[in-house]
Amino acid sequence: MTTTTVPDIDTLRIGVLCGGNSPERPGSIASGEHAAKALAGAGLNTELIDVADTPVAALAGRVDVALLGLHGLGGEDGKVQGALETAGIPYTGSGVLASALGMHKPTCKKLLVQARIDTPAWVVIDPTISVESTLSVVRHSIGHPVFVKPSSGGGSLAAGIAHDDVQLRALIEETKSDAYAEYMVEEYVQGIPCTVGLVEVDGRLTVLPVHDVESRNAFYDYEAKHDPDLRVEHCPSILPETATSSMQYLARRVFDLLGAHGVLRVDFMAGANGRNTVLEANTLPGLSQRGNLATMARAGGIPYPVLMQHVLRTAFTKPGYLP
Numbered sequence: 001m002t003t004t005t006v007p008d009i010d011t012l013r014i015g016v017l018c019g020g021n022s023p024e025r026p027g028s029i030a031s032g033e034h035a036a037k038a039l040a041g042a043g044l045n046t047e048l049i050d051v052a053d054t055p056v057a058a059l060a061g062r063v064d065v066a067l068l069g070l071h072g073l074g075g076e077d078g079k080v081q082g083a084l085e086t087a088g089i090p091y092t093g094s095g096v097l098a099s100a101l102g103m104h105k106p107t108c109k110k111l112l113v114q115a116r117i118d119t120p121a122w123v124v125i126d127p128t129i130s131v132e133s134t135l136s137v138v139r140h141s142i143g144h145p146v147f148v149k150p151s152s153g154g155g156s157l158a159a160g161i162a163h164d165d166v167q168l169r170a171l172i173e174e175t176k177s178d179a180y181a182e183y184m185v186e187e188y189v190q191g192i193p194c195t196v197g198l199v200e201v202d203g204r205l206t207v208l209p210v211h212d213v214e215s216r217n218a219f220y221d222y223e224a225k226h227d228p229d230l231r232v233e234h235c236p237s238i239l240p241e242t243a244t245s246s247m248q249y250l251a252r253r254v255f256d257l258l259g260a261h262g263v264l265r266v267d268f269m270a271g272a273n274g275r276n277t278v279l280e281a282n283t284l285p286g287l288s289q290r291g292n293l294a295t296m297a298r299a300g301g302i303p304y305p306v307l308m309q310h311v312l313r314t315a316f317t318k319p320g321y322l323p
Contacts, residue, residue, distance in 0.1 A: 002210040004297045005316065006313050006316045006317060007316060009309065009312060009313065010043070010044065011043060012044070012045065012064040012065050013045050013047070013062070013063045013064045013065075014038070014039055014044055014045060014046045014047065014051065014063065014064070014065055014067060015047050015059055015062070015063030015065070015066045015067070015068025015089075016032050016035050016036040016046060016047065016048050016066075016067045016069055016310065017032065017056075017066050017067065017068050017070055017075075017080070018031055018033070018048065018049070018050060018051070018069040018070060018071055019032065019051055019053075019070075020041075020050075020051045020052050020072070020074050020075045021052050021074065022071065022072030022073045022074055022075060023153065023205040024071035024072030024153070025052075025072075025288055027071050027288075028069055028070050028072070029050075029073065029289040030033070030226050030258075030286075031069035031070075031071065031286050031287035031288050031291070032048055032049075032050075032069035032287075033048065034287060034288045034289045034304075035067060035069050035287045035311075036048040036069075038289070038305040038308040039067070039305075039309070039312065040310055041305060042305050042308075042309065044117075044179070044309075047062075047063065049063075051070065051075065051080065052216050054271075055083075056080060056083035056084055056089075057083065057086075057087055059087060059089055060087045060088065060089065063089060064089075064090075065089065065090045065091070065092075065309075065312065065315045065316075066089050066090070066092065066315070067083055067091075067092045067311065067312050067315070068080070068081075068091055068092050068093055068284055068289050069284075070284055071284060071286065071287070072153060073103075073152060073153070075173055075284065076099060076102075076103050076282075076283060076284045077099060077103035077104070077152060078095075078096040078097065078099035078100035078103070079101055081093075081094070081095060081096045081099050082096045083210050085127055086200050088316075090315040090316055091315050092097055092203065092262060092263070092312060092314050092315045093260075093261060093262045093263050093283055093284055093289050093311075093314060094258070094259070094260045094261045094262065094263075094283040094284075094312050095257060095259070095318065095322035095323055096323060097322075097323040098214060098258045098259045098260045098261065098283055098323075099102040099275050099283045099284070101258050101259075101281065102258055102260070102264075102281045102283040103152050103283070104150050104151060104152050104279075104313045105122075105149075105151050105152065105202070105280055106122065106124050106182060108186055108258070108281060110123060111257055111258070112254070112257070112317045115253065115257050116131050116206060117253060117254065117257070117278055118170070118275065118276070118277045118278065119248060119277055119278045119279070120147075120186045120187035120188070120189050120269070120277055120279070121141065121142050121186070122142070122184050122185060122186040122187065123137055123138060123183070123184065124151060124182060124183075124184045124185075124321040125139060125148075125172060125175060125183045125184060125185060125236075127176070128177075131136035131169055131172050131173065132184075134172060135168060135169060135172075138168060139165065142185065142186075142187050143187075144162065144163055144164055144165075144168070145161055145162060145163045145188040146161070146162050146168060146185050146187060146188050147159065147161055147162075147185070147186045147187070147188045148160055148161075148162060148168070148172070148175070148183060148185050148186075148187060149169040149183065149184060149186065150178075150181050150182070150184075151181075151182040151183060151184045152182065152185055153181070154180070156288060160323070161188055162185075166211045168185070169204065172296075180280055182207070187267050187271040189271050189275065189277055190269040190271065190272065191240065191270045191272060191275070192212050192213070192214065193212065193213050193215070193267065193268070193269060193270075193279075194211065194212045194237060194239070194244075194247060194267070194268045194269070194270050194276075195208055195210070195211050195265055195266065195267045195268065195292050195296070195298040196208065196210055196211075196247050196248055196250075196251035196266050196268070196291065196296075197211075197263075197264070197265045197285065197293045197297065198251060198252065198255050198260075198263065198264045198265070198266075199260075199262070199263045199293070199297065199302075199307065199311065199314075200262045200263065200310065200311055200313070200314050200317060201302070201310050202310075203317060205252070205255070206300065207248045207251060208293075208296035208297055208299065208300045208302075209235055209236040209237070209244075209296055209299040210236060210237040210239070210247050210248065210296075210301075211233065211234070211235040211236075211237060211292050211296050212233070212234050212235070212237040212238065212239055212270065213232065213233045213234070214231065214232040214233075214284075215229050215231050216231060216232075233294055233295070235295050235298075235299045236299050239270055241272070243270055243276060246276050247266075247268050247270070247276050250266070250268070250276065250278060251264070251266040254266045254278060254281050257293040258281060258283070259323065260281070260283055261314065261317075261318055261322060262311065262314025262315075262317065262318075263283075263284075263285065263302070263311055263314060264281060264282065264283055265281070265282040265285035265292065265293055265318055266278060266280075266282075267280050267281075267282070287308070287311070291305050293307070294307060
């Protein structure tokens with residue numbers, strides 16, 4: 001399906017895939033709309049496609065390449081990637097395996113531990129055991145405070161901090177209302193949230209400047225991520241160079257560990273004691289013009305329309321076989 005020869009993008013019918021039915025649909029719509037506008041503004045033949053309305057199988061013969069602006073379950077976890085493989089449509093970013101590994105946080109964290117890359121301690125909530133048993137496991141293996149979040153999800157949706165057993169019990173009880181999602185309890189590391197973007201530029205992987213953020217809320221939650229008045233951002237980061245260099249090095253290691261391709265964003269927590277711990281990896285980072293990836297690219301000298309064209313070209317630079 002893929003080739004190392006990048007075609008003239010001026011001749012391509014580009015489908016920007018976004019939307020879908022995951023809880024992260026609003027962010028995906030924003031990513032798709034901004035990316036499509038930038039590509040169309042550059043004179044490229046671009047169509048915005050909501051995968052909630054148009055199945056991937058219907059795109060064969062309609063588009064020559066898919067730029068993925070999808071987020072969350074069904075779009076970021078390898079499923080759409082697999083459908084595009086089957087349809088024979090080149091697509092941007094990572095393949096099926098790296099997408100699935102990056103999306104499922106417990107599996108990704110197991111790989112990080114095996115590679116001796118620091119990540120907060122965690123346990124997966126087992127719905128078949130009692131809440132009391134879960135509290136005991138967390139108390140003895142992690143301690144408080146902890147962070148509860150979906151095992152596969154982003155945007156800090158359905159997430160929260162628990163400082164004691166009472167708060168943790170309440171968060172665990174809330175997860176029971178979501179019968180289809182797996183949740184995890186993670187060590188809460190006090191510090192500054194940071195992220196590092198990586199994007200392929202002219203065939204070479206470029207590590208972008210570190211972005212850090214101070215949230216005015218209890219943590220960098222969904223509200224703070226979507227309201228500029230609730231956060232203070234710095235890009236390039238104002239953290240010491242030793243910290244930012246360490247995060248950039250680790251981000252490249254995570255990219256290689258997952259077998260990612262083309263573009264990746266790795267999220268960190270920079271602790272006050274010098275600890276830089278990996279929180280998660282995003283194989284389909286947000287593509288909106290005001291998002292973290294675009295902000296880091298601008299700090300690295302890459303204007304947004306050019307960034308979208310670099311992302312587009314990653315569809316044609318995959319190896320002949322990518323799991």
